[in-house]
Every structure is written in C-alpha cells, then in structure tokens.
Amino acid sequence: MSFYGKTVWITGASSGIGAALAREWAGRGAKLILSGRDRTRLQDVAAKLDTEKLRLPFDVTEEEALAEATTKATEWQKGGVDIFVANAGISQRSLAAETDMKVFREIIEVDLMAQIAATQALLPHMLERKSGKLVFISSIAGKVGVPMRTAYCAAKHGLIGYADALRAELSVAGIDVHVVAPGSVSTNVARNALEGNGKTRGRSDKAIDEGIAPDDAAKRIVDAIELNQREIIVAEGMEEAMGEARRTPDQLFDQIARLVSDGYAEKMKEGAK
Template identity: 65%
Template sequence: MSFENKTVWITGASSGIGAALAREFASRGAHLVLSGRDEARLAEVATDCGETLLLPFDVRNDDALAEATAKAAAWKGGVDVAIANAGVSQRSRALKTDMQVYRDIIDIDLTAQIAFAQGLIGHMTERGSGHLAFISSIAGKVGVPMRTAYSAAKFGLAGYGDALRAELSQTGVQVHVIYPGSIATDVSRNALTAGGEKRGRSDEVIDNGIAPSDAARTMVDAMAAGTREIIVAEGGELAMGEARRTPDALFDQVAAMVERGYMDKMEAE
C-alpha cells in the first residue's frame, strides 16, 4: 500500500529509530505527528518531514496522552498509522539491579505503549482501517543478558501486539510487531544501569549496527506489504530472530478463532 497523504503518529520520534521512521514516512508523502519529551529535538526532526504536528509529552502521563490522542485524531481527520516506539533499554545484571529499574522500564516500554494503542483502537476500528506497529526487539524474542527488564517488557509488548492482532483481525486494522537488532542509535548510551542512571556510553555492536535510515526503510516496506512480524537485524541477531519467528500459519489459526466467534462465545458464558 501507499502511505501518501496518510497520517502517521510516532512516539519516541526525537531520535534514533523514531526519527528515522519519521523521515522515511515523510519521504513517502505521509503527514507526520511526532511525539517525545524533547520538543526542541522533535522540531529538528520536523524540519525534514514537511507538514507535521508536534505533540510533546511523557508517555507515562495518562492525561497528556489522552489530550495528545484527541489532537492527533482531529488534525487530519484520523490517525492512519501509529508507531509505538518510545522506550528505554538496560545494561545491568539482574543480581545488582534495583527493583525500581524494573518498574520504570516496564512502565515505559510496555505499559505506556499499551496505553498508547488502547487510546487508538476504538478510533481505528470505527474507521475500519489503520496500522498499529509496536517496536519490540530481538531481545523480545530471545532473553539477552544485562537486559532482564528490557527483555521482559519487549516480550510483553510482542504478546500484547499478537493478541491484539487476533482480536482486530476482522476490523480492517493491521497490527505489526517489529523486532530490531542492533541499530546505530543512542539506545545503549541512554540505557539504564543497575541504579537507574543513564549508562552514558555505547556498545561496539550498536555503533556498528544497521543505519537507522536503512532499518526504517525495511520496516516501512514490510508494513506496506502487510507483514505481521518484522525482523530487522543482521548476522547472529538475525539468526536468533528467525529461529524464534512465529509461523504465519499460527497467526492465521488464532485469527480464525476470532472469525468463528471465539470472543463472542467467551463473553456470553
């Protein structure tokens, strides 16, 4: 499909994958709604994206999210594509990690992303169309050392996305779960340490990772093709992701349960 003149809302759009996705969608003629906490950095991204609406807010603030959702939906008559991309990573051993770090990462990477989607699924199903995309991670396919909180959140996000896809399978709304490997961003530099501080330095594997622009192009191409599970990785990370890929036949099987009235029967019991 074409994303020309479609309204695309991206969270975590001020840098990294989010900024690259904004530029990629803009290059395809989309109208961009950009969200993140740093309005100045969002404005910098917007200079490359043509007509944009900036909605800066903290994804953990429910009132701010509700206000932003209303504005995004009203701007061009509806949100056609929503990318749940905001998140923070981790670099710390479980044995040394404060419980608050787990709460913070799961709140940002999982709960807030679910809230973002929940605010839009009614809007999209009423319109009978739309794309919801969740940025998980290869660490959401395979548990990775030093990322126990991050893996827990990203596994959870993938589970929510897969279950939501089945529920919405008869509505015209497509759900994509995206699993990036190492992308050359500041994700490691901004990762939380055992005490919740920013790490402040990157990893060699991240620095040598896929260029964000290349990763974004792959993601958007796959969304346009209707791909439900999108793995964007190289080398060993790609092999890990492919080893845990969910067969399309299984997605079809679960969607068929909904088509046969599974949810209606459950609600009637």
C-alpha cells in the same frame, strides 16, 4: 499500499529509529505526527521533514497528557490517524542480581505499559473508522532473552504478546497489527540505557555502534509494512539468526485469527454469564 497522504503518528520520534521512520514516511508522502519528551530535538527532526507535520511533545507515562495528545492527533486531519507507531522506549545494561526493582518498574512502565496505554487510547478511533495500522517497535530481545537486559526483555516480550493477541482480536475489524524486532541499530539506545541503580549508562556498545544505520532500518521496516508483513525482523548476522529461529509462523497467526472469526470471543462472553 501507498503511504501518500496517510497520517502517521510516531512516538519516540525525536531520535533514533523513530526519527528515521519519520524521514522515511515523509519521503513517501505521508503526513507526520511526531511525539517525544524532548521538545528541542523533536523540533529539529520536524524542521528537516518536507511534509505536513504536527508536533505533539508529551511524556508517554503521563495519562492526562496522553489523552490530550490522542484527541489532538485524531482531530488534526479529516481522516484521523492511519498508522500509529509505538516506538518510545528505554533499554538496560545490568545484571538482574544487581538491578533495583525501581529500574524494572521504570523500564516496564515506559516500554510496555505506556505503549499499551497509548494504543488503548487510540483503539476506539481506529475501530470507529474500521481501518488503520498499529506498529509496535519491540526488539530481538523481545523474542530471545539477552543477558544484561532482564527488565528490557520482560517489557519487549510483553509488548509482542499484547500485539499478537490484539492482532487476533482486530483481524475482523480491518485493522492491521505489525511487530518490529530490530537487532543492533546505530542509535543512542545503549548510551541512554539504565544501569542497575537507575542511572543513565552514558556510553555505547561496540555492537550498537557498528549496527544497522537508522535510515536503513527505517526503510526495511516501512517496506515490510507496505507488504503487510505481520512480524518484521530487522537484524543481521547472529541477531538475525536468533530472530528467525524464534519467528512466529504466519500459519499460527492465521490459526489464532480464525478463532476470532469463528466467534471465540462471543463464546467466552456467553460462558462467563
């Protein structure tokens, strides 16, 4: 498919993979809706994009702000939102035994619940127009349990579970669902990660610093979406091997989708009566 003239809404667009995706899609002629909490950085990203764009700064965990942003996003262009990228998130660097429950709750709220809430808010719009793409930025840590990231892994595994089930439900509705599992990408993800007491870590990791350049990762992601790949692994070396080892076969995606086309949901509803 061509992305020229399509409207792409990206959360977490003020830095890292989100900002890189904005640059990549802008280069392919897409119109951009950029969301994030940091208004200044969001403005900096927008200023460098040579395309039509709309800035919608808000906190993804605030439901009223989310509802308002969804209305503005869907009304901005005549055709509405073509592609939604659930990218906002925060990582972790602490052992489970040394991690306060408030950290688990915060990470799961931002990385999982807020992404679900944003998708659910937009879903009626895409169902009405009977087309669209939902893109969920998970992680290799959403496919494989990684030490020092128990809360992050829980959230990212959950995001993939939600996306895979949603894909099956939407398989007859003309809406595509893509899951992206990046490995180490050279961003501030480790520096901004939470420690066990909830404080920001403030330093990076060697693996992250030597990871894939964000613009390279973004190109790989958009190329794969263009090819309509449902599960997209963007990693190298051992991380790529781990992701590939846990890759969900396309045949299984097709099998689950056939349940829906064969009336699985209707039968379940009837059985509940």
